Amino acid sequence: MMDIRLIRLKRLEDLIHVLNVVQVPIVHHLALDSRHIYFIPFFLSTDSSIIYFYENERRLEGKFLLFNNFTGEVDITDKWTSDTRFTIIPIIDVEYQNVFPEKQLLSELRNQHAKEKREKEKKPIVKEEQSQ
Numbered sequence: 001m002m003d004i005r006l007i008r009l010k011r012l013e014d015l016i017h018v019l020n021v022v023q024v025p026i027v028h029h030l031a032l033d034s035r036h037i038y039f040i041p042f043f044l045s046t047d048s049s050i051i052y053f054y055e056n057e058r059r060l061e062g063k064f065l066l067f068n069n070f071t072g073e074v075d076i077t078d079k080w081t082s083d084t085r086f087t088i089i090p091i092i093d094v095e096y097q098n099v100f101p102e103k104q105l106l107s108e109l110r111n112q113h114a115k116e117k118r119e120k121e122k123k124p125i126v127k128e129e130q131s132q
Contacts, residue, residue, distance in 0.1 A: 007050055007051065007052045007053070008053055008054075008055065008109075008112070009052055009053065009054045011054070012038070012054050012056075012060075012065075012074055013072070013074050014052075014054070015027065015038060015040065015052060015053075015054045016065060016067045016074050016089070018040055018042075018052045019040060019067075019087075019089055025087065025089045026040075026089065026090055026092055027039070027040060027065060027089055027090070027091050027092065028040070028041070028091075028092050028094050028097070029059075029060075029091050029092065029093050029094060030094045030097060031059070032102060032105070032106065033106050033109075034057075035055055035056070035057065035109065036055070036056045036057070036058065036059045036060070037053050037054075037055055037105070038053060038054045038055075038056070038060070038091070039051050039052065039053035039054070039099075040052045040053070041099050049099075051099065051100055055109065060076050060091065061076060062076035062077045062078050062091070063077070063078050063090065063091055064076070064077050064078070064079070064080065064088050064089060064090055064091065065088075065089040065091060066081065066086045066087070066088060066089075067086060067087040067089065068085055068086055069085055069086065069087060070085055
């Protein structure tokens with residue numbers, strides 16, 4: 001069995017940075033349990049791999065990610081551009097995959113969301129003192 005490591009990224013821009021170092025710049029999209037997962041499989045060897053992924057509640061509207069090589073900005077579009085300022089990254093919709101176990105990912109996402117919710121609830125609410 002292949003050892004798979006999942007790396008959840010905080011921002012879409014971080015996913016683009018990973019893409020800049022892989023050989024094939026393609027982002028995979030998978031709708032999973034009302035979430036949208038954008039991921040890049042990164043195979044280290046025949047026995048292990050890493051999957052970088054970005055999770056979003058809504059689908060990114062567009063077929064391409066445009067990375068501005070000069071400003072570092074990321075845009076999403078449906079149209080191809082030949083502007084050399086941009087690296088064009090296709091978003092590929094995945095109908096089926098066996099790169100990672102979906103149940104494992106869903107379980108980890110739910111656990112992470114529950115942990116984040118508990119941490120938010122633990123933060124003390126600071127009230128401003130009212131001067132009388």
